[in-house]
Amino acid sequence: MSQIENDLKLEIIKSVKKSFDLDIEMNDVIIELPKDVSHGDYASNIAMQLARTLKRKPKEIAESICSNLNLDIISSYEIAGPGFINIFLKNEYLAEVINLVLDQDEKYGHNNTGNGLKINIEYVSANPTGDLHPGHARGAALGDSVSRLLKMSGYDVTREYYVNDAGNQINNMALSLRARYFQEFNYDVEVPEDGYHGSDLIDIAKDLVSKVNDKYINYDEEEALIEFKKFGLEAELNKIKADLKAFNCEFDVFFSEQYIRDNKFVEKALNQLKDRGYTYEKDNALWLKTTSFNDDKDRVIVKSDGSYTYLTPDIAYHLNKLDRGYDKLVDVLGADHHSYVVRLKAAIQALGYEQDKLEVDIVQMARMIKDGEEFKLSKRSGKAVALIDLLDEVGSDALRYFFISRAADTQMDFDLDMAIKRSNENPVYYAQYAHARMCSILNSAKDIDISRKFNLISNEKELTLIKHINEFPKVVADAAYTRMPHKLCNYISKLAQYFHSFYGECKVLDYDNIPLSTQRLALVKASKITLKNALNSIGVSAPESM
Known part of the structure; x- marks a missing residue:
């Protein structure tokens, strides 16, 4: 809630008490910005509510x-x-928002609506067996932006990446690396048909040879495979971490599936499900009664051969997260996991937790468009386009902004040509250019002191800009609560638009009217602070020159 909204609500509450001897709460009073400025600065329907x-x-x-x-x-x-x-x-009261922004500076927009709620948000979690693809990139942009907004709103946030370092995919990666390693010494060893054929394992094999030479040629095969798995996993994961860092996306925790298995967390989860009466045996397999929690059928969790299904370690992993004391778990998953959500939430309930303890955001795929056609193959590698290719094409700022500019559950076409345009058509350029212009204005006026009084602020363009600046903390809180960072893109676009409109009509640097210039410069600085904070909240830079 903004300071102005807070003040108006308190005024209305006091007036209702005085008029009718009736006590109402802050949440009972709705304050809105009218679409038409002739209808006031703010409006309320409290009379109709009462x-x-x-x-x-x-x-x-x-x-x-x-x-x-x-x-x-x-x-x-x-x-x-x-x-x-x-x-x-x-007007002078409205313009006091400028002082609030100047005082709070980089903290403007921060709020405490989260009230310290402990949230674990897991995103990306791609198998460490190759490059990150555009779907992973969109999930990374969403997860990281949501994490930033949650932190700004007073939540206690842990950003987590679940490393799928156990199971067949890692064995296949190790076997594939073994083949590439032997090929470096001219041995005729084929990559398994269901292995990984990408060029990245060739590079990893070369790196391994540079470190150990032919050490593993005559090694015990099983022991060598352990080493290939360890080296390959570390190399692939480091590559993923480097690509994500280039995308301005970092994590607090990288949590290992192998750790879950080695420390008997799967057995703990199974025992808890059994003790609560939500398992049964059928056809020599162990089943989970997910139909008790709105799933369309029960699910096998231990197969007849004793091995686990894909769901089972995931149940154990989520139980581990809950054991770590989080109030809420958030999973950001790809569109291919849509049907998986119900059974995972059912498992959480079977473990004894409320359904809403886990919330899942589904991220739809995005098609990359270049030169009017779908951009599928990397010029660098000749294989499917990866995050690193997109960073080479358009850079981190444009990639992040475009990926979160639409709701995560909607499919999108990402026009790579638009993302590098230096024109107002490109929303990233438009916003960053606005920030650079603000910096340029302030640099040109270093000889003029910025005012802290605003009795001369009265132009409609000035007031519209001020009212939008005032909305920023509320937008941040709402985007955090709903986990919809595209609301920040909408806010940023309007802020840039209102600033350009203000600058086009109001002369900021007027040496014939220094008192007015000092007040307008304060508004420019408040606009710059707000825009920079808004861009930072979605991991996009705010350049001072362009």
Whole structure:
């Protein structure tokens, strides 16, 4: 909630108490920005909300409320339609938002709506067997941006990557690396048909040879395979970490599936499910009663040969996260996991937790478009396009912004040509250019002190910009709560638009009117702080020159 919204709500609450001897709460009062500025700076429908309780006409209620409003901050009001209260604020009070921004600086936008709630957000979690693809990249942009917004909103956030370092895919990677290693010494060893044929393992094999030479040629095969697995896993994971860092995306925890298996967490989870009566045996397999929690059928968790299904270690992993004391778990998963969500949430409930302890955000795929056609193959490697290729094409800022500019659950076409355009058509360029212009204005006026009084601020463009700046903490809190960072892209676009509009109409540097210039420069600085903080909240840079 913004400071202005907070003040107006308190005024209305006091007026309702004075007018009707009725106590109402902050959440009962809705304050909105009218679409038409002629309808006031802010509006409330509180009179219509109270009509049933007070058994009076909304217009009568509105008149009573308005007659008891404190006019220290309000210049005028009007009652419109069936009982809307349109409020016009005093310009000088409205402009006090500028001082708030200047005082809070890089902390402007931070809020405590999260109230310290402990959240574990897991995203990307790609198998360490190759490059990250565009789907992983979109999930990374979303997960990292949501994490930033949650932290800004007072949540206690842990960013986690689940390393799938156990199971067949890792064995296949080790066998594939073994083949590439032997090929370096001209042995005729084929990569397994279901192995990994990408060029990255050739590079990893060369690196291994440079470190150990032919050490593993005559090694015991099983022991050598352990070494290939260890070396390959470390190399692939380091490559993923480097690519994510280049994408301005980092994690607090990399958690190993092998650790879950080695430390008997799977057995612990199975025993807990059995003890709670949600398992049964059928066809020599162990089944989980997921139909008790709205799944369309029960699921096998231990196969007839004693091996686990894909779901089982995941159940153990989520139990481990819950044992670590998190209030809420958030999984950011690809579109191919859509049907998986119900059974995973069912397992959480079978373990004895509420369904909403785990929330899942599904990220739809994005098609890469270049020169009007789908961009599928990397010029660098000749194989499927990877995150690193996209970074080479458009850079981290454009990639992140475009990926989160639409809701995660919607499919999107990403126009790579648009992302590198230096024009107002490109929303990233438009926003970053606005920030660079703000910096340029402030650098040009170093000889002019910035005012802390705003009695001369009165132009409609100035006031529209101020009101939008005032909305920033509220937008951050809402985007964090809903885990929808595209709301920040919408905010940033409008902020840049309102600033350009203000700058086009209002002369900022006017040496014939220094008092007005000092106040407008303060507004420029507040705009710069807000825009930089907004861009940072989604992991996009705010350049000072372009």
